[in-house]
Structure formats: C-alpha cells, structure tokens
Amino acid sequence: MEIKNADKEYLLGTLIDIEIDNLMDCKNAIDLEMVQQLIEDMQAAPEVVVIGSRASTVLVSYTTYIFNKIGIRTSGFDAADTKTLDNIINIDRSALVIAFGFPRYPKPTIVATRFLKNRGYKIVSITDKKKSPLAELSEYAFRLQANSYGYTDTYTSGILLINLITALIGKIQGTDINRHLREFNETAQQLDFYF
Template identity: 25%
Template sequence: MSDRTDLAHRLESRYSRMSKGHKRICDYITQNFDKAAFMTAHKLGERTQVSESTVVRFADSLGYDGYPQLQKAMQEVIRNKLTTVQLIEMSGDIDKSEVLAKVLKEDMDNIRATLNETAQESFEAVVESLLNARRVYVMGMRSSAPLSQFLGYYLDFMLSSVRTVSAGISDIFEQLMHIGEGDVFIGISFPRYSNRTIEGMAFARSRGAKCIALTDSKASPLSNEADIALTAKSAMTSFVDSLVAPFSLANALIVAIGIKKKDEIAGSFRELEAIWDAHNVYAGGK
C-alpha cells in the first residue's frame, strides 16, 4: 500500500467515529494537504480551532506514534511534488541546536525501517540475478549518481561486465545500445524521481533486460517498471536527500555478492594490490 493510500484509508475509515474536533482536523488536512504537512501540532490546532493536545490525540487515534509521525506521513505523500524551496521550508522549524541529533536519528530510523521492510527473498533474488547476468548496467542520475557510481565501482571488481550509465557526452540510450536479454539493468532513483532513469529502465525492459529498482517505495515509478524492487527509506529533514539507507542497502548487495564469489575474486584482488602498491595508489604504502 502506498503512503497516500495508507493515510487516506486511515482518515476515511475512522471519519464517522471521529469527534467534532477530530473531524475539523481531518477536513482541514484533506482539503489543505500541502499546507498541513508543514504545520506543527500547535499551528494546526490554531488553524482548526482545537488545542494542540487534541491534534496529538488525533494523530494517536489514526494509529501514529504521535504527531511527528503523522506529519512525516503527510510529507512522504507529497515529497515527490515538493520544490527545493518548499523542502527548505520544511527545515525552518528545526532548532539549530538539534540539527545534528535530528538528522542522525532520522538516518538511523531510515536504516531500521529499510531493514524491517526489505524481504529477504527479494534481496536474494537480486543477488542471484546479478551473479547470473551477462552484463550489468547501473544507472542513477542527479543526487542518486554517487550511489550508482559506488555500486558500479564495487560490482566491477566482482562481475565480468559492469557499466555505470552516467550523464555525459554520450546520451544514455547510446550507453544502453547493446543491452538485451541476459543483461540486468539496475535503476536507482529517489524523490524527486529522475525522468531520465525511468526512461532508461523502460528502454532496458523493451530490449528484454531484467530490471531491478533501488528506490524508496513500491509506489515509485521505477518499481512499476521493475521485475524486482528493493526499497530503502530516504525521508528528508531538509532539501538534502538522505541516501544513508540506500547506501547501506547497496553495501549489503556488494557484500552478499562478495561472499558468493570470495574464492574467485581473491586472486583478482591480490593482483590489484600489487598494481596499487607499484603505482603508489594509496598513501602510506601497504
């Protein structure tokens, strides 16, 4: 169930049993979703002429663990439509002394939620698909580009043919020209979703490649195109995308493949270590 569907269901299914004050809050949220998502409990109470404690109880009655969780649910619904300016406004109420703790806590929450929501069968299916692929194409644009490069960099050490598709001189379709059956395409994108990555996955699918999505939810446009979708939470405190959980999930894929191919890659890494040492790639010697 998508974030929008889940929240709408909670509001609609409980509406008839709500108190007069709770109905006012529900009506306001339904009619002014974009505004309500940015309001504190105190501000929402003022706007709907109820107390702050009533707003908190309203959130609890919907099954959320307090108002901050309801607010986060509202923001998750609209985040793909938010402009950078609106995202900056989201961080306006954060106390400067709380920024470090708040950001790190949200990153920990994202990792915890990702672990709880990632099906082991799907994870293992992705690992097997990569191990059996003729070629692997990894694509992530804009803020997802570092994640794509990280995943592609390490996969290239372990798999026979890996290509990281990137924005550059050649168009993405030129880079994907030889993709076909037996190949795997990994599309990586988080809100706001990159149209180029969505187009790249659609093209890969049309050529018979197996498509894997690394994205934030099953409702993501990439999930709709993918054979297998792995989701990682990327809830934001501000205009900066949180890619901590996505990086952790990518790291888990790399480690899982490394374990499967441990004996095969040991020789390659011994050779690489000799090359790195001969050319002083790393500071401090061996």
C-alpha cells in the first residue's frame, strides 16, 4: 500500500508537534531546585541504581551509559529482567535509586521500587503524574509530560532531564569531568571499541 506524501507530511508534523509540546511542558515543569537536590544526592551516594521496564528500558540504558561516562557509578536494571532479582541483594544500602515509569506503569517496576523503598533506599522517580504509583514511593518525583502518537512511545522529556543533570554535573566538576571523559575515550580506543 502506497501512502500519499501529504499523509506522510501530516504524520511527521503531528509527531513533531507532540514532541515540541512535551518539551515546552518540560521546560516549565522541571523544578531546578529539585534537579540540584538530585545532583547532591547522586554525589553523596556510592552508586546510582536506575530501574524501569518495558518502554522505559531505553531511558534506563541511556541514563546508565551517560552517568557512567561522566564518572557516576551507575547500574541499570530492567525491572522485568531476572538480573534484577539476581543482583538486588548486592546493591549498596546507601545507593540512590532512580525509577522511570510512565503509563501504563509496568508492574515489575512498581514491585522492584516498592521492594527497595521498604528496605530503606532513597527513591527518586521520573514519571508523569502526581498520582503515579512511582511518585507515591519516592522521596521526590519529577513529573514530565509524555504524550505520544497512538501506540508509539516518547523519550524526549526523560532524555532532556538526564542531559540537563549530566551537563550540570559537568559544570560542577569542571576539569575532573574532562579528565574522566579523556580516560573514557582512551579506554574505548584501547579496547578498539570505535570503528
């Protein structure tokens, strides 16, 4: 079936408009004092543990990658994966837990987050609503609009928040982050990671 160019352009415009709306809401919704608190909590913790499942696994993967890249020891768990069960007892008791969850709020994320909360871990959630099951389990919650088209998922607001945190940590750490990034790139080259 051939799709008309006008229909393709309309769909492209619709998708862009939805993401722009998410980002504009994000610009107004992100509490910069809460961002500062999260950065302080991250720096005080021996490690950061990021959990999420289903569509949020993309955010877990990116957050784990970018935080480790700048020197924040970070582990990521897909709450539906057995490695969470295998490793959950090995998480340092003073680790900071960041939980991602958006509608329809996958149960494995809620169960893993509740389990960690009941054992005294500090939980910060990145979710969409005040009444989100994750927000109720958290010390504090970032509420980001996550509208998408039909059966697609959106990551723009979550990645924007993570990039903001990463950039601010870079400003705080200054030359230390440059040294760490240089070591990261040297390690990648020594391991022949890049083509």
